Amino acid sequence: MHDQVFIGNEWHESCSGRKIPVYNPTTEKLLCEVEEADSDDVDKAVRSARAAFQMGSPWRSMDASDRGHLLNRLADLVERDRLLLATLEALNCGKVFLVAYFVDLMATIKTLRYYSGWADKIHGKTIPVDGEYFTYTRHEPIGVCGQIIPWNFPLMMFVWKIAPALCCGNTVVIKPAEQTPLSALHMAALIKEAGFPPGVVNVLPGYGQTAGCAISHHMDIDKVAFTGSTAVGKLIQKAAGESNLKRVTLELGGKNPNIVFADCDLEYAVEQAHSGLFFNQGQCCLAGSRVFVEEPIYEEFVRRSVEKARSKVLGNPLLPGVDQGPQINQKQFNKIMELIESGKREGATLECGGSPGGQQGLFIQPTVFSNVRDHMRIAKEEIFGPVQQIMCFRSISEVIERANATQYGLAAGVFTNDINKALTVSSALQAGMVWVNCYNAMSIQCPFGGFKMSGNGRELGEYALQEYTEIKAVTIRISQKSS
Amino acid sequence: MTSSKIEIPGEVKSDPAALMASLQLMPSPVPNPEIKYTKIFINNEWQDSVSGKVFPVYNPATGEQICEVQEADKADVDKAVQAARLAFSLGSVWRRMDASERGRLLSKLADLVERDSVYLATIESLDSGKPFLPTLFVDLQGTIKTLRYFAGYADKIHGTSIPMGKTVKERISQMWNFPLMMTAWKLGPALACGNTVVLKPAEETPLTCLYMAALIKEAGFPPGVINILPGFGPTAGAAIASHMGIDKVAFTGSTEVGKLIQEAAGKSNLKRVTLELGGKNPNIIFADADLDLAVEEAHQGVFFNAGQCCTAGSRVYVEEPIYDEFVRRSVERAKRRIVGSPFDPMTEQGPQISREHQSRVLEFIQIGITEGAKLECGGKALGLKGFFIEPTVFSNVRDDMRIAREEIFGPVQQIMKFKTIDEVIERANNSDYGLVAAVFTKDISKAMTISTAMQAGTVWINCFNALSTQCPFGGYKMSGNGREMGENGLKEYSEVKTITIKMVAKNS
Numbered sequence: 001m002h003d004q005v006f007i008g009n010e011w012h013e014s015c016s017g018r019k020i021p022v023y024n025p026t027t028e029k030l031l032c033e034v035e036e037a038d039s040d041d042v043d044k045a046v047r048s049a050r051a052a053f054q055m056g057s058p059w060r061s062m063d064a065s066d067r068g069h070l071l072n073r074l075a076d077l078v079e080r081d082r083l084l085l086a087t088l089e090a091l092n093c094g095k096v097f098l099v100a101y102f103v104d105l106m107a108t109i110k111t112l113r114y115y116s117g118w119a120d121k122i123h124g125k126t127i128p129v130d131g132e133y134f135t136y137t138r139h140e141p142i143g144v145c146g147q148i149i150p151w152n153f154p155l156m157m158f159v160w161k162i163a164p165a166l167c168c169g170n171t172v173v174i175k176p177a178e179q180t181p182l183s184a185l186h187m188a189a190l191i192k193e194a195g196f197p198p199g200v201v202n203v204l205p206g207y208g209q210t211a212g213c214a215i216s217h218h219m220d221i222d223k224v225a226f227t228g229s230t231a232v233g234k235l236i237q238k239a240a241g242e243s244n245l246k247r248v249t250l251e252l253g254g255k256n257p258n259i260v261f262a263d264c265d266l267e268y269a270v271e272q273a274h275s276g277l278f279f280n281q282g283q284c285c286l287a288g289s290r291v292f293v294e295e296p297i298y299e300e301f302v303r304r305s306v307e308k309a310r311s312k313v314l315g316n317p318l319l320p321g322v323d324q325g326p327q328i329n330q331k332q333f334n335k336i337m338e339l340i341e342s343g344k345r346e347g348a349t350l351e352c353g354g355s356p357g358g359q360q361g362l363f364i365q366p367t368v369f370s371n372v373r374d375h376m377r378i379a380k381e382e383i384f385g386p387v388q389q390i391m392c393f394r395s396i397s398e399v400i401e402r403a404n405a406t407q408y409g410l411a412a413g414v415f416t417n418d419i420n421k422a423l424t425v426s427s428a429l430q431a432g433m434v435w436v437n438c439y440n441a442m443s444i445q446c447p448f449g450g451f452k453m454s455g456n457g458r459e460l461g462e463y464a465l466q467e468y469t470e471i472k473a474v475t476i477r478i479s480q481k482s483s
Numbered sequence: 484m485t486s487s488k489i490e491i492p493g494e495v496k497s498d499p500a501a502l503m504a505s506l507q508l509m510p511s512p513v514p515n516p517e518i519k520y521t522k523i524f525i526n527n528e529w530q531d532s533v534s535g536k537v538f539p540v541y542n543p544a545t546g547e548q549i550c551e552v553q554e555a556d557k558a559d560v561d562k563a564v565q566a567a568r569l570a571f572s573l574g575s576v577w578r579r580m581d582a583s584e585r586g587r588l589l590s591k592l593a594d595l596v597e598r599d600s601v602y603l604a605t606i607e608s609l610d611s612g613k614p615f616l617p618t619l620f621v622d623l624q625g626t627i628k629t630l631r632y633f634a635g636y637a638d639k640i641h642g643t644s645i646p647m648g649k650t651v652k653e654r655i656s657q658m659w660n661f662p663l664m665m666t667a668w669k670l671g672p673a674l675a676c677g678n679t680v681v682l683k684p685a686e687e688t689p690l691t692c693l694y695m696a697a698l699i700k701e702a703g704f705p706p707g708v709i710n711i712l713p714g715f716g717p718t719a720g721a722a723i724a725s726h727m728g729i730d731k732v733a734f735t736g737s738t739e740v741g742k743l744i745q746e747a748a749g750k751s752n753l754k755r756v757t758l759e760l761g762g763k764n765p766n767i768i769f770a771d772a773d774l775d776l777a778v779e780e781a782h783q784g785v786f787f788n789a790g791q792c793c794t795a796g797s798r799v800y801v802e803e804p805i806y807d808e809f810v811r812r813s814v815e816r817a818k819r820r821i822v823g824s825p826f827d828p829m830t831e832q833g834p835q836i837s838r839e840h841q842s843r844v845l846e847f848i849q850i851g852i853t854e855g856a857k858l859e860c861g862g863k864a865l866g867l868k869g870f871f872i873e874p875t876v877f878s879n880v881r882d883d884m885r886i887a888r889e890e891i892f893g894p895v896q897q898i899m900k901f902k903t904i905d906e907v908i909e910r911a912n913n914s915d916y917g918l919v920a921a922v923f924t925k926d927i928s929k930a931m932t933i934s935t936a937m938q939a940g941t942v943w944i945n946c947f948n949a950l951s952t953q954c955p956f957g958g959y960k961m962s963g964n965g966r967e968m969g970e971n972g973l974k975e976y977s978e979v980k981t982i983t984i985k986m987v988a989k990n991s
Contacts, residue, residue, distance in 0.1 A: 478928070
């Protein structure tokens with residue numbers, strides 16, 4: 001396992017000499033220690049990334065198709081090391097191994113291949129301006145991009161960040177979460193093996209308050225991209241304003257409504273709502289954590305959801321047959337348990353679960369609350385754990401209003417067979433992604449991002465390219481114009 | 484890829500020992516290559532022709548027969564169209580496949596072409612007379628890059644949702660001058676967009692295309708998605724152009740045949756037509772150009788591939804002050820051009836594709852002499868075996884001469900003189916063709932003015948034959964309809980459907 005700071009295609013010790021302990025949440029035992037990057041390391045990394053970005057550098061003068069070629073090569077290497085990377089994810093995050101292998105790794109590879117295809121298709125335009133001029137736009141890379149990623153999908157988030165950035169020709173300083181640096185560090189080794197020039201990608205494991213803060217305040221970083229909590233997202237945007245007005249994109253939290261009408265395919269809706277919440281131990285910004293069910297089917301829906309929740313198998317995520325692993329750490333565990341307690345206190349009906357799972361460790365039983373009212377904390381705050389809230393609604397306009405009554409706006413689901421309900425609700429919801437008769441249907445080709453305080457900007461698809469290019473309009477005087 | 488990029492650096496070239504040393508590092512052709520595939524490819528299977536007919540394939544460097552290939556005719560086209568239609572039906576494997584998976588198949592095909600690139604370059608050389616090293620470095624690279632480029636586009640073909648409604652989005656015949664690369668140019672965008680294909684390679688050069696068929700099967704394309712039918716234009720080609728079950732025809736070849744194809748489309752089922760036809764391309768050299776660069780680029784621009792290029796810069800307009808010097812240097816360069824066996828690493832120029840084409844070019848040269856142009860060098864056939872022609876340069880060419888108006892498609896360079904920018908623009912545009920144009924100058928205004936004024940699909944400034952998969956390519960006027968390559972290439976292979984759904988209440 002790699003355990004050092006990766007700058008300029010080389011492994012370094014941290015400037016401070018400090019290390020970060022990395023744990024296996026299933027056993028709560030120490031896996032290893034990695035070098036801890038702080039602001040001095042960030043400075044070194046930015047210098048390296050800046051040098052790699054200079055006009056005339058290998059990275060800047062490379063054919064765009066060659067940038068694509070490198071990304072494709074990286075995808076090949078990830079595919080080669082798929083088992084190892086899936087194992088690292090399972091060990092370091094507590095993810096179910098088979099899910100890591102088939103979902104996280106597949107998405108990682110596809111993301112790299114998707115953006116490798118875009119590299120030489122980033123087009124400017126020629127524009128018919130007034131006057132005797134020839135005008136065209138260049139879509140240039142922004143420059144040095146700082147990227148801060150979370151612990152819930154470490155590898156996938158790593159690639160969601162670097163792929164569009166590199167595709168557009170930027171250089172990157174990326175800080176994986178302090179809890180989950182291992183897959184990122186392996187990726188650093190693969191990046192070097194693939195042949196990316198030194199300084200193009202620099203990987204700095206570190207803490208948010210130190211390394212993350214240094215990145216968001218850095219005067220020589222041109223853009224910061226952050227995925228994490230809304231609370232920290234606000235700090236990042238502030239920091240950008242306080243420092244050099246770096247461009248900011250944010251992927252933050254969600255309290256996502258999943259609206260189930262009486263005319264839906266009931267069993268299917270129950271199943272989708274279930275996986276929509278419990279996927280990844282509930283540690284998903286997309287978690288459908290407010291399930292609004294139309295009155296006529298409410299009781300049945302709750303009954304079936306509880307049955308499903310009870311059937312989940314908790315255990316060692318490396319073993320087959322396990323559905324749910326541990327939460328990532330004690331802090332998250334405590335926060336989830338606290339919110340569960342608040343649910344009980346505030347009068348929601350605890351249908352099942354509600355307690356830690358197993359004798360030791362960070363496991364929490366799959367938990368279902370019914371009769372949840374919109375003012376309760378469990379209906380308003382992002383829990384980020386295996387806790388499903390099921391509410392009742394009567395009319396379409398009522399549920400639209402209730403679904404939208406939140407500062408968040410990341411995703412939403414609608415289950416109905418009626419075409420008019422589907423179109424009306426999907427148009428009305430203030431969410432960056434709306435799923436009709438499905439949930440968590442994600443694909444690399446499709447833009448991803450939030451309305452309101454769930455974030456700014458879009459990742460994935462063609463839209464991500466906009467976030468990683470700076471447009472320059474060039475106007476040349478000509479002696480005579482012709483249309 | 485530029486035709487001049489394969490030039491060996493000057494300092495190495497002048498030192499024979501260094502040259503030989505550098506050549507040792509170059510890849511060699513496969514000795515005695517086996518021709519594995521000589522049948523018709525339909526539904527991922529190899530089949531004999533319905534008629535039982537075969538036709539011979541020749542090596543133009545020796546005039547000798549390489550092998551015989553099954554000859555497809557109308558009945559085979561019908562079989563192929565049936566297979567392609569089935570592969571295209573709603574609910575088929577191909578139609579239901581994720582777009583990204585189509586991209587993966589194209590990418591896999593690129594990997595296989597790369598794996599077998601030395602063999603493919605060998606066969607291409609043998610079949611078409613192209614020198615082996617340029618074939619490996621230009622044609623094979625161009626092929627691989629094209630396949631990879633369109634592999635990347637497959638899942639990025641977006642419709643538009645329009646504040647009102649919503650939109651969503653198919654048969655080919657090609658040329659002997661870049662057989663393998665033209666195959667990739669046609670297949671790449673067609674497959675990226677999800678079409679199925681019936682492809683007829685030129686009768687002179689079917690071999691690499693047939694080998695690609697085997698790679699297509701190995702890559703995992705479902706049966707019927709790509710079908711390859713070697714055959715002749717007047718039979719198999721005509722059957723494709725008039726077929727009622729083909730939705731689109733794409734053709735690269737002569738303007739004369741292009742017209743027949745468009746007519747056939749109109750007479751049959753109004754199938755969509757894209758055409759990449761001939762050119763008589765102007766290359767304009769101003770007195771302030773970098774002279775060495777201009778001479779070399781103009782030379783490669785017309786002589787590349789033995790002049791068998793729709794982009795050949797066959798009308799070189801040189802500004803009066805530098806005319807004599809330009810002619811002198813061009814003649815000296817042409818005399819130095821090494822004509823020989825395609826497998827000799829020193830060869831710059833191979834044979835013409837066939838006896839028929841060789842005769843045609845020689846006839847044009849005679850016409851030029853008769854019409855009064857000055858033959859500066861070359862002008863004759865070379866050697867007894869094969870179809871070689873000396874690199875030929877004419878000066879004092881007048882615009883009304885046939886060698887200045889008609890596409891020769893051989894190693895014959897015409898150099899004309901001009902005085903003013905307005906004059907040369909008018910003369911350059913005075914053609915039914917409009918494929919490419921080039922200008923050599925250091926002056927930014929001249930460059931901008933000329934590039935705006937040229938009636939040509941591609942204009943090169945201080946370069947020639949600088950083609951790249953990312954860039955749209957096609958002709959104005961009678962050089963063709965539509966654009967290949969780049970994002971524009973996708974448009975020609977998709978059909979737009981607008982879908983409008985009634986909403987009970989609208990909101991912006």
